[in-house]
Amino acid sequence: MKRHYFISDSLDELDSIEQKLENRGVLRSQIHVLSKDDAGVETHKHLHNIESVLKFDVVHGTMLGAITGLVLAIVTLAIGEYTNLTATYTWTPFIFLAVALFGFSTWFGGYHGIQTPHKDFKIFEGELDAGRHVFFVDIDKDQKNILKEVVSAHPKLRKAGTGTSTPRWVVLGQDKVVDIATHTFP
Numbered sequence: 001m002k003r004h005y006f007i008s009d010s011l012d013e014l015d016s017i018e019q020k021l022e023n024r025g026v027l028r029s030q031i032h033v034l035s036k037d038d039a040g041v042e043t044h045k046h047l048h049n050i051e052s053v054l055k056f057d058v059v060h061g062t063m064l065g066a067i068t069g070l071v072l073a074i075v076t077l078a079i080g081e082y083t084n085l086t087a088t089y090t091w092t093p094f095i096f097l098a099v100a101l102f103g104f105s106t107w108f109g110g111y112h113g114i115q116t117p118h119k120d121f122k123i124f125e126g127e128l129d130a131g132r133h134v135f136f137v138d139i140d141k142d143q144k145n146i147l148k149e150v151v152s153a154h155p156k157l158r159k160a161g162t163g164t165s166t167p168r169w170v171v172l173g174q175d176k177v178v179d180i181a182t183h184t185f186p
Helices: 011-023 038-042 058-082 085-089 092-113 122-129 141-152 168-183
Strands: 002-008 031-034 133-139 158-164
Touching: 002 011, 002 122, 011 031, 011 133, 011 141, 058 085, 058 092, 085 092, 122 133, 133 141
Parallel strands: none
Antiparallel strands: 002 133, 002 158, 031 133
C-alpha cells in the first residue's frame, strides 16, 4: 500500500470524494482527513477524521521514553551489582529506583510526544494553520486507477505527495472491528 496526500479548502468536496471512493470499493479505513476543524469534519457524514491521539507523536515518544527508561534501569541495577552496595543495603533501593526511572522516563516520553505533531504530518502544519485540510488515502496497486479517476473529477484538490501507509493487515483489521461493532452490536 502507498499513501497519497491531497490538500483542499473544502470539507464538502472531501466528503464527496470519500463517498465516491467508498462507492468504488476503497475501504473507509483507508481514507482519512487531517484538519484543525474537528467539529467541521464531524458534521460531514462520510469523512473519517484522524483520532486526536494519532495527530501527535505520543506512541513514538512513549516508546523512546520506555527504551531510555529500560537503559537507565539496567544501569542502576548494574551499579548496584558492581559496587557491591547490594551486599550492604540489599537490592530493594536499587530495584525501586530502577522501576521509578523506567516509569518516569516512559511517562516523560509520552508527555513530550503529546506536545509534538506526528512526524508524518509536520510538513502540513502551514496548510493546516491556513485553514486547509489534508486528505490522505492508503491505496493498493490495483486501486490506483480508482483514485486517479475520482481525483481527476475534482480540480480544486491539490496533490501533496506520497508516503508510507499503514500496513494492510492493520487497515483490514480496523475495517473488521468497525464491521463487527456496527453490525453485531447496533
